[in-house]
Amino acid sequence: MSGTGGPSLIDSLFQRTLDDLIKGIRLHIPGASQSTFISKSLDEIRREIKSTDLQTKSIALQKLTYLHSLHHIDMSWAAFHAVELTSSSSFIHKKTGYLAASLSFRSSIDVLLLLTNQLRKDLGSNNQHEVSLALECLSVICTPDFARDLTPDIFTLLTSSKSFIKKKAIACLLMVFSQYPDAVRVCFKRLVENLESAGDNNAQVLAATVGVFCELATKEPRSYLPLAPEFYRILVESRNNWVLIKVLKIFAQLGKLEPRLAKKVVEPICDHMKRSEAKSLVFECVRTVVSSFYEYEFAVKLAVEKIREFLMDSDLNLRYLGLQGLLLVAPHHLWAVLENKEVVIKSLSDVDRNIKLEALRLVMSMVSDDNVVEICRVLIGYALKSDPEFCNEILRSMLSTCSRNVYEIIIDFDWYVSLLGEMARIPHCQNGEEIEFQLIDIGMRVKDVRPELVRVGRDLLIDPALLGNPFIHRILSAAAWVSGEYIQFSRNPFEIMEALLQPRTNLLPPSIRSVYIHSTFKVLSFCLHSFLLPEEGVNSSLIKVDDIEPGFTYSESEQEFTENDHATSYSSMHKGDTFTQESIVNVLTLVITSLTPLTESHDVEIQERVRNVLGLAQLAQEEICSHHDQKEKMVDKVDLKTSTIVRLINEAFSEDLGPIPFNAQERVPIPNGLVLEDNLSNLDSICADVQLPINESFSLIKPTFLPTDGDSTSNQQNEEDSEVSAAESTSLLAEHRKRHGLFYLPSDTNKKASSSFPPANDPKQGDNDVEDLVKLTEESLVLKRKPNLSRPRPVVVKLDEGDRLPITVKKTDENDDLISGAVRDVLLGNEATSHSNNPSGRRKGKSHSKDKVENSETSSSSKRRSKHRSHGKNVEEKDENSEKSKQKSGGRHKSRRRADGHIDVAVQKPVIPDFLL
Amino acid sequence: MIRAVIVINDQGKPRLIKFYDYQPVEKQQEIIRNIYAVLCSRAENVSNFVQDSTFGPDTRLVYKTFATLYFIVIFDESENELAILDLMQVFVETLDKCFSNVCELDIVFNFNKVHTILDEIILGGQVVEMSSSEVIKAVDDISRLEKNPNSIVRVQKSISGWQ
Structure with missing residues (x-):
């Protein structure tokens, strides 16, 4: 065999065909042996494809295309050979080339340009199958360049006498439009003319045309309102289900924009729904009615009837779609769901997962504040019975x-x-x-x-x-x-302490265990506080909390509980008795014995928190145990060192934590001189000389859930022993700052900034700056009470905004915008902005692309504008004009397309209001 | 529009892959793997629809099993689910007529022809023909054109040809 050069004669004579290749692949077991075979075949193909003999080349390309398509072998290197084959005069070679191109080319391939001429030649071929090959290829690999260069050729095909070519050219047009919106100006009117195709020969042409409009209208419906009369005619006249489905989809879009249109089409849709045997059409009618024409009771009733038939059908597909239909009805006509409640609930245990899911969604759509308890009870029952996934x-x-x-x-x-x-x-x-x-x-x-x-x-x-x-x-x-x-509401803090310290907590991951330990700290300080400073606790916290949040009492003692509505149930418990000397000593012992081993923990978070707790516990133990004998001297407790600390800690903890809006971060003003857009790629070099510790050892907990007051206490405790290391780290930091000053904030702003950012969830902050950061004001508390309820709904703190992530608005593709701009120009001239009775005039805001177009043509618009105004005033005249325009639209378009195009359309335009009224 | 037509067998091996919007090879493989994972976990005699997020939130997937093969069509909201099921029926009927009693092997060994048939039914994600007799007519025409090598006349050069 001839190494790297071209194939020898022997190679050509004994070339494997695609069939041989496939057989070979099937003979080899998938895995190593198969991939060896494939790579061997690839070597052959690489040789063969260079052959000057087109037959050899063609077979090689066939094999390669096969390997690419079904075995995912790269074939971008063979692009040129594919292009070469498309230019062959032999049909089979051409076809092989086009198939390879359409399955493997993408817009970045540089040989694409070479294909333009060949495509043009084949689009103009006398052989309809060659045209069809070119169209198919173009529809897949179309680029803006292709679309621009080939638009005239496709335009010619739109008037082809062969419907075989015409339908394909129309289908291809969609891709051309999306790549090159200006093509709309050239081709749109011919496309519209094809809406009038009738007869058996043209059935597929009409279907393709309507299909294209359906796609276009889905993206931006408003521009196609003027064509409503055409679509209406098709809706009433056509008997082709495929066409009708597409027209219904178009009306579903248009109906949302123009209520008068809905009134007109809802009857024919109901007729189809009643008459049609085809389930697909019936379902489309149902979907259209319930999603766009839900204001028409009779139509909805009929649709719900049909949905019920679907739900009762033995065919699972229909049942599934029936449930989907119900889901669409639900937002506006919940009665329809309630009417079919039994079927829905029963479907929750269907064998088909899809049906179960749809049923679940429906059940959820029924939920309201009246029945949420009941529905959740049912659902929990189903959840227990279902497979894990469901x-x-x-x-x-x-x-x-x-x-x-x-x-x-x-x-x-x-x-x-x-x-x-x-x-x-x-x-x-x-x-x-x-x-x-x-x-x-x-x-x-x-x-x-x-x-x-x-x-x-x-x-x-x-x-x-x-x-x-x-x-x-x-x-x-x-x-x-x-x-x-919220330990103050606990019946028995000691029990919680035991639970938090139980041995099996070692099964928890460190991040969660540290939450446990931090909670231990809170419980401990609460117990100590209640024991050491029972009276003071009540008074101080009462006053303090009243300052912050009127209406909420931070209750700690029995007295308080009796005053608080919800706490009354706990009044039987005598808190004063709970916190005896003995019990406190027990708690302290428990804390110290269970946590001491953890001081050696490898997890920084755990270690630090454990040390915090132990620090407090050991201090308390020392002092309280030493007073063990003098039980009478309870008054002294106030003077203990522990009491002072506990008081401080408790003050910190007693601040109420509030929810944080999702956009809190965004609201923080960007300090002067901070450039956020800077390229940080050279950070890598900096990070390289900083040894980052393993991520896990730091907090894994969402910062939201970590109370800020935790920081203040740990600061207090750590201050002493961290002073030494602090000095060290400051010098390190300074050094780092010197080396990479670019990434630091300027030092003065830094200070100012840090002091001016209040903690986001601090309810005490009422300053003007922070006002919008967290607004826990009276207005934002939503009191939604039902008058007849025995028990009022409790207050739920709501933030003014930002409780949920903002919903991203669906962005319209820029190309869609351009397309619709062009469409409007063709259909309406460029009057869109000047008149008031046409709904398209309302569309604003998206018009930047349109404006561009309009500016270029304003010179010719004045004539039409004046013409239009007269239509607006005189209804009878409008009628006449619309008659005329209908006649005109028949024959004269073609000849006058370029010269008088706009005037033609301007005359055609008033048909819409006429039709709608 | 129709986003893709895929045929895979019950082992997950692809037999026909046609995407109407360009997908890189790796993405294609991933999509097919995901689809296969979903389909083979579904019981028999269940509905033919699968909620699919392969191409975004609004895409749907319809599949049908014929003997050892899954026929899969992925499409968006401008198509009707039941109509697509009909379309698959047309496709399979056409294959059946072209290969008289189609089986998996026919599809395996007729890579080019299956593409030809599909291209007559769908172009650029749009359905262009729903009548299987029309499709067969066009496919027969094309086969005739293919067999008439108007440039070079040669003996078919394949090893099997010599045997």
């Missing part, structure tokens, strides 16, 4: 529905919180993250629910079995946080 799907939708709009539909938060607890215990539950988020979120937003929240948290914490399930660790983290933060 079970989680159920839980996910329950969670997202219930939390929608800041828990809009939840009235009884006690119930909801216990539902969350229940979810955590479902064996397959994998929604830990969301439940974690909601438990904490509700805790921060709804004050009245905190006692119940703490109860739910306690139930989760004390169950050692739960610690073994990694999926709910996140939930436990939330439970621990809640129990620590």
Whole structure:
């Protein structure tokens, strides 16, 4: 065999065909032996493809195309050979070349330009199959260049007498438009003319035309309103289901824009719905009615009837679509869903996952504040019975529905919180993250629910079995946080302390364990506070909290509980008795013995927190145990060192944490001189000389959930022992700063900035600057009470904005914009902005591309404008004109296209209002 | 529009791949793998639709099993699900007529012809023909053109040809 050179005669004579290649591949077992065979064949192909003999080349390319398409072998290197073959006079070679091009070319290939001429030649061929090859290839690989250069050729094909070519040219047009919007100006009118194709020969031409309009209208419907009369005619006259479906889709878009149009088409749509045997058409009618014409009761009723037929059908596809139909009806006509409630609920246990999912969505659409409890009960039942995947799907939708709009539909938060607890215990539950988020979120937003929240948290914490399930660790983290933060509502803080310190907590990942330890700290300081300073605790916290948040009492003692509505249930507990000398000593011993081993933990976060807790515990133990004998001298407790510290810590903890808006970060003003857009690529070099510690050892916890007050306490405690190292690190920092000053803030702004940024969730900050950062003002508290409810809905703190991530607005493709601009120009002239009765005039804001177009043509528009005004005034005249325009649209377009195009359209335009009225 | 037509067998091996908007090879492979994973986990006698996010939120996937093959069409909201099912029927019928009782092997060994048939039905993601007899007419025409080598006349050069 002849190495790297061209193929020898022997090679050509004994060339393997595509069939041989396929057989060969099938003989080899998939894996190493097959890929060896393929790479051997590839070597052959590389040789053969260089052959001057087109037959050899063609077969080589066929094989390569096959390998590329089904075995994903790269063939970009053979692009030139493909182009070469397309120019062959032999049909089969040409076809091989085009197939290779359409399956493998992409716009970045440089030989594409070479193809332009060949495409043009083949588009003009007498052989319809050659034209069709070129069209197919163009429809896949079309680039702006191709589209620009070949638009005239495709334009010619649009009037072809062969419908075989015409339909393909029309289908191809869509790609051309999207690549080169200016093609619309040339081809659009011929495309519109094809809407009038009739007869059996032209059925596919009409279908293709309507198909193109359907695509265009989906992207930007408004421009096609003027064509409504044409579409209406097709809707009434056509008997081709395919065409009708597409026209319905167009009307679904147009109907949303123009109510008068809806009135007109809704009857014919109902006729189709009643008469048609084809399920596809019936379903399309249903979909159109319920999504766009839902204001027409009779149509919706009919549609719901049809949906019911679908739901009752034995065909699963129809049942699935029926459920989808119901889902579309739901937002405007919930009765339709309620009417079919049984079927929907039954479908939750269908064998088909799709159907189950649709049913679930429907069930969720039925949820309101009246029935949420009932529906959730049913769903939890289904979740327990379902397979893990669907079970989680159920839980996910329950969670997202219930939390929608800041828990809009939840009235009884006690119930909801216990539902969350229940979810955590479902064996397959994998929604830990969301439940974690909601438990904490509700805790921060709804004050009245905190006692119940703490109860739910306690139930989760004390169950050692739960610690073994990694999926709910996140939930436990939330439970621990809640129990620590709202420990004052706990029936028995000691029990929680034991739960937080139970041995099985070593199963938790470090990030969550540190939350546990931090909660231990809170519980401990609470216990100490209640024990050492019972009276002061009440008074000081009462006054302080009243300052911040009127109406909320930070209650710690029995006295307070009786005053608080929700806390009354806890009044039976005598807190004063709980915190005895003995119990406190026990707690301290427990804390010290369980946490001491952790001071050696490898995790920085754990180690630091443990040391914080131990610091407090050891100090307290020393002092309290030394006073053990003098039980009578309780008054002295106030003077203890521990008391001072505990008082300080408690003050820090008693600040209420509020929710943070998602856009809080954005609202922080950018300090002067800080360039955010800078290229940071040279950071790599800097990072290289900084040994980053392993990421894991630092906090993995969402900063939201880490109380800011934690920082203040740890600062207090660390200050002393960290002074030495602080000096060291300052010098290091200074050095780093000197070397990479570019990436630091200027030092003066830095200071100013850090002091002017208040903690985002600090409710005390009422200054003007911060006002919009967190607005926990009276107005923002939404009181949504139902008058007849026995128990009012608790206050849910809502932020003015930014409770949820902003919904990204669907961006229209720039090309779509250009297309619709061009379409409007062709259909309406460029009067769009000048008149008031045409709906297209309303479209503003998106008009930058259109403006460009308009400016270029304003010179010719004055004539038309005056003409149009007369239409606006005189209705009768308009009627006449529309008659005329219909006649005109028949024959004269072609000859006058370029010269008088605009005037023609201007006359045609008033047809719309006429039709709509 | 129709985004893709794919035929894979019950082992996940692709037999026909046609994307109407360009996808790099790696992406194609990934899509096919994902689709296969979904399809082979579905029970028999369930609905033919799969919610598909391969190409974005609004795309849908319809599939049909014929013997050892999955026929898959991915499309967006401007197509009707049931109409696409009909279209697949047309495609399969046409294959059936062209290969008289089509089986997987026919599709394996007729790579070019299957593409020819598909191209007569769908062009640029738009359906251009729904009648299988029209498709067959065009395909027969093309086969005749292919067999008439108006440039070079030669003995077919393949090893099997010599045997």
